[in-house]
Amino acid sequence: MQETRGDSDTLRAAVAQADALIAARAGAFSDWTAQIFDFAEPAWREYRSAAWYVARLRAEGFEVEEGSAGMPTAFCARWSQGDGPRIGFYAEYDAVPGNCQAAQPEPGPRPGLTAAAAGHTDPHSALGIGALAGLLASKAAMEAQGIPGSLQMTGEPAEKLRGSKPLHAMAGYYDGLAGMLSFHPFYMLPLCNTVRWDTQCGAAYAFVYRFRCDAPELWGARDGAPIPQSHSEIRAPGANDALVMMYQSGRMLRDAMLPHRGGWSVSEAILATGQATADNLPARAADLQYMIRVPDLEMAGQITTQLDRLAEHAAQMTGCTVEKRWVSKSRPGLTNHAMARLVWEALEQVGPPVWSDAALALARQVQAACGVVPDDAPLIPECTTLIAPEEAEARLRRDLPPAQAHSTSDDYTDMTWHAPTARFYIARPALRGGPYPPWAMNALGGMPALIDPTVVCAARVLARSALRLLTDEAARAAAWKEFETRRAAAPIPPLADYPAPIDLPWPEYVETVRGRHWHIGF
Numbered sequence: 001m002q003e004t005r006g007d008s009d010t011l012r013a014a015v016a017q018a019d020a021l022i023a024a025r026a027g028a029f030s031d032w033t034a035q036i037f038d039f040a041e042p043a044w045r046e047y048r049s050a051a052w053y054v055a056r057l058r059a060e061g062f063e064v065e066e067g068s069a070g071m072p073t074a075f076c077a078r079w080s081q082g083d084g085p086r087i088g089f090y091a092e093y094d095a096v097p098g099n100c101q102a103a104q105p106e107p108g109p110r111p112g113l114t115a116a117a118a119g120h121t122d123p124h125s126a127l128g129i130g131a132l133a134g135l136l137a138s139k140a141a142m143e144a145q146g147i148p149g150s151l152q153m154t155g156e157p158a159e160k161l162r163g164s165k166p167l168h169a170m171a172g173y174y175d176g177l178a179g180m181l182s183f184h185p186f187y188m189l190p191l192c193n194t195v196r197w198d199t200q201c202g203a204a205y206a207f208v209y210r211f212r213c214d215a216p217e218l219w220g221a222r223d224g225a226p227i228p229q230s231h232s233e234i235r236a237p238g239a240n241d242a243l244v245m246m247y248q249s250g251r252m253l254r255d256a257m258l259p260h261r262g263g264w265s266v267s268e269a270i271l272a273t274g275q276a277t278a279d280n281l282p283a284r285a286a287d288l289q290y291m292i293r294v295p296d297l298e299m300a301g302q303i304t305t306q307l308d309r310l311a312e313h314a315a316q317m318t319g320c321t322v323e324k325r326w327v328s329k330s331r332p333g334l335t336n337h338a339m340a341r342l343v344w345e346a347l348e349q350v351g352p353p354v355w356s357d358a359a360l361a362l363a364r365q366v367q368a369a370c371g372v373v374p375d376d377a378p379l380i381p382e383c384t385t386l387i388a389p390e391e392a393e394a395r396l397r398r399d400l401p402p403a404q405a406h407s408t409s410d411d412y413t414d415m416t417w418h419a420p421t422a423r424f425y426i427a428r429p430a431l432r433g434g435p436y437p438p439w440a441m442n443a444l445g446g447m448p449a450l451i452d453p454t455v456v457c458a459a460r461v462l463a464r465s466a467l468r469l470l471t472d473e474a475a476r477a478a479a480w481k482e483f484e485t486r487r488a489a490a491p492i493p494p495l496a497d498y499p500a501p502i503d504l505p506w507p508e509y510v511e512t513v514r515g516r517h518w519h520i521g522f
Contacts, residue, residue, distance in 0.1 A: 134462025200333025238282025
């Protein structure tokens with residue numbers, strides 16, 4: 001293990017204290033990860049998960065603001081010990097509909113649910129508890145060594161929609177931080193057990209077109225007369241037709257624009273409208289969401305303008321009105337080499353996650369359940385090795401156009417405009433061979449023996465990095481100078497000029513006389 005860099009004896013003692021706490025509470029961190037995995041609540045509806053974090057943080061001595069930036073499932077927790085720099089951590093905890101999987105080495109939903117319910121895919125359960133464990137380890141070390149400063153953890157709902165961070169940014173929750181530490185379980189190569197270097201994640205716009213057919217009698221009216229209310233008479237096509245027309249036209253638009261630049265995507269989602277009984281009447285309501293992930297804001301604006309035109313056209317053709325509701329306006333990321341280097345040094349000290357023989361045996365069971373011959377070494381080699389940020393950057397750039405500055409999508413990018421930020425990735429278990437069905441990756445992220453090494457490794461890196469920032473004035477100054485220089489070169493102010501879209505019909509769990517159920521099925 002390399003010698004800890006930064007301020008000397010105080011930092012070395014603090015790191016040892018942090019490691020000791022993580023080891024001592026590893027069982028609790030494992031239980032907490034499993035709990036959030038089991039809650040598996042989707043975007044904007046993470047009620048139990050957010051309440052759990054709020055209660056836990058208060059029990060650990062933090063002051064917690066619930067419902068931060070107008071989001072019921074968001075929070076901001078703070079703890080201070082004297083005057084000093086403030087370091088930012090965050091938790092994500094939203095899950096993805098249609099991915100309900102039990103923490104077991106064979107396919108099957110969590111008890112009492114179907115596969116249509118939400119499940120953790122990344123998994124955010126490990127992300128959030130890894131950050132929490134690093135936060136608590138940093139606090140314990142600060143108390144033991146008398147290190148002045150403060151710690152902050154924000155609860156970030158709806159990450160899959162890039163929902164909360166633009167709103168937190170606009171409301172000033174990241175202002176005043178000396179550094180923000182952004183951990184994510186790896187989700188693409190070569191970004192595994194490394195830190196992002198130059199190519200940060202890109203911009204994203206998300207919004208919902210709400211088609212409403214509130215006056216169907218006017219669509220085909222003659223001489224201003226209402227449509228006769230008869231099944232055999234002319235009637236407005238209605239909201240379902242508007243949605244279908246918009247969906248198809250949008251895909252044609254994507255095909256027309258996609259070949260001209262690489263590295264972007266447009267995804268659609270049809271939200272529920274409760275129209276379960278059909279009659280020869282026009283559908284009154286339909287909601288269609290778009291998520292646009294692009295390298296830069298100019299592209300986001302180009303695509304959005306074209307989609308807006310299509311939405312207006314679809315509404316006019318079907319006797320509807322259309323309202324556009326914003327879900328996210330998220331900026332591309334801002335690089336900070338000083339922060340990246342500091343976190344990389346911490347990762348070098350900690351090393352990659354280590355999986356036990358029992359964990360690897362579980363991984364082989366998953367391989368067998370997927371019809372793959374079990375491998376003596378079931379995990380891909382990247383899970384157990386480090387890759388330097390510059391090397392990961394070089395490999396990433398091989399598949400990107402030279403002029404494209406950003407790639408892939410995540411809303412940590414909004415934090416980068418308010419504080420020096422490092423984005424790093426710790427390996428989660430990923431299997432050799434395949435292809436594998438989605439349930440396999442989801443299950444690997446829920447079984448304690450397989451996901452706990454990710455949580456522990458991330459926690460140790462986070463604590464080392466936070467303690468280094470707290471005790472190394474020169475490191476803080478270098479990160480801040482680079483932050484100010486890069487931000488001033490091409491500033492992008494916060495974009496979230498809309499309220500949190502919590503009133504839209506997002507999928508969620510419901511309580512009925514039949515118990516707790518997922519309200520949308522396949």
